[in-house]
Amino acid sequence: MSVTKGISQYLTFDREQWMQLRASVPMPLTREELEDLRGINENLSLEEASEVYLPLSRLLNLLVTGNQKMAEATGLFLGDLYPKVPYVIGIAGSVAVGKSTTARVLKALLRRWPGHPKVDLVTTDGFLYPNRVLEERGLMKRKGFPESYDIRRLIRFLTDLKSGRERLSVPIYSHLSYDILPDREKVVNQPDILIIEGLNILQNLCVDKQQSPCVFVSDFLDFSIYVDAHETDIARWYQERFQVLRKTAFRNPASYFRRYADLTVEEAEKTAQGIWEEINRVNLKENILPTRERARLILEKGPDHSVKKVYLRRI
Ligand SMILES: Nc1ncnc2c1ncn2[C@@H]1O[C@H](COP(=O)(O)OP(=O)(O)OP(=O)(O)O)[C@@H](O)[C@H]1O
Numbered sequence: 042m043s044v045t046k047g048i049s050q051y052l053t054f055d056r057e058q059w060m061q062l063r064a065s066v067p068m069p070l071t072r073e074e075l076e077d078l079r080g081i082n083e084n085l086s087l088e089e090a091s092e093v094y095l096p097l098s099r100l101l102n103l104l105v106t107g108n109q110k111m112a113e114a115t116g117l118f119l120g121d122l123y124p125k126v127p128y129v130i131g132i133a134g135s136v137a138v139g140k141s142t143t144a145r146v147l148k149a150l151l152r153r154w155p156g157h158p159k160v161d162l163v164t165t166d167g168f169l170y171p172n173r174v175l176e177e178r179g180l181m182k183r184k185g186f187p188e189s190y191d192i193r194r195l196i197r198f199l200t201d202l203k204s205g206r207e208r209l210s211v212p213i214y215s216h217l218s219y220d221i222l223p224d225r226e227k228v229v230n231q232p233d234i235l236i237i238e239g240l241n242i243l244q245n246l247c248v249d250k251q252q253s254p255c256v257f258v259s260d261f262l263d264f265s266i267y268v269d270a271h272e273t274d275i276a277r278w279y280q281e282r283f284q285v286l287r288k289t290a291f292r293n294p295a296s297y298f299r300r301y302a303d304l305t306v307e308e309a310e311k312t313a314q315g316i317w318e319e320i321n322r323v324n325l326k327e328n329i330l331p332t333r334e335r336a337r338l339i340l341e342k343g344p345d346h347s348v349k350k351v352y353l354r355r356i
């Protein structure tokens with residue numbers, strides 16, 4: 042890999058070593074559970090789910106349990122019940138690296154641990170400004186960059202969540218309309234675990250430029266994962282997904298990218314390459330990759346999406 046900075050802070054596991062940590066997983070996945078996982082992403086191999094993500098869910102389950110014990114200890118000190126607040130897991134990484142897939146697999150696996158914790162999933166896409174605002178500010182080609190998000194709203198959501206507030210509303214972003222859905226919201230109601238996935242989740246985000254020091258979204262995270270891969274592999278995955286969408290979602294008349302459905306394979310390739318180079322690659326280099334070493338755990342993927350190495354920060 043390329044984790045150079047602060048690497049000594051990390052325990053490094055190759056695939057074989059990481060897999061061993063699953064040996065003590067008491068419950069093997071049933072056939073139905075495996076089928077459910079396949080429904081999450083048809084390209085996700087079942088070995089991958091049980092060899093990489095199952096041990097990871099075991100680690101997370103132990104940490105969540107430890108955290109609940111800490112809350113009980115604080116309650117004992119206060120002579121009162123300590124309010125139950127969600128355990129927050131952040132998942133960061135480039136566009137098209139597989140954050141959503143990782144988040145959905147972990148959600149499915151974490152739910153089946155003893156006590157069946159209530160696990161909810163939120164993506165920071167919902168905190169993007171609507172296209173109307175992005176257009177006004179000349180930011181349509183900066184989607185995913187720090188200035189394209191309503192940071193105030195994101196921080197407010199996380200503050201409310203960590204204060205134990207009920208029924209929080211999160212805006213919903215549609216990849217189909219390429220915009221925030223005006224009359225829709227997701228309600229987050231005191232889950233045991235909240236997974237928050239997004240490229241900016243480990244960034245130093247300023248609500249107010251005058252404010253100093255800035256708030257780190259990561260201050261609200263109990264655990265964080267960075268999904269990493271070689272840039273050329275991510276660019277290829279972006280291309281492949283674009284070609285699939287050209288034949289599927291882009292054909293939908295409601296798609297913002299309806300015009301791309303009529304492109305030839307070669308034209309689509311050029312278009313995807315342009316968007317990758319002009320927007321997503323720049324964002325990866327300038328804003329996302331520099332946050333990698335803030336993560337507690339780094340999943341390093343090979344060219345076929347399979348995880349080759351896992352880095353776990355000691356503290
Ligand atoms: N573990 C995996 N095994 C095989 N394919 C995968 C895996 N994870 C993701 N992919 C594929 O990689 C592409 C990107 O995945 P995904 O949508 O999860 O990424 P993302 O990081 O959430 O992207 P974005 O930020 O653009 O929403 C998709 O085509 C998906 O099918």
Ligand SMILES: CC(C)(CO)[C@@H](O)C(=O)NCCC(=O)O
Pocket residue numbers: 136166184185186240316320321
């Ligand atoms: C919504 C984001 C920023 C993150 O998921 C991304 O999918 C995106 O739309 N980026 C802008 C460039 C593009 O269309 O790929």
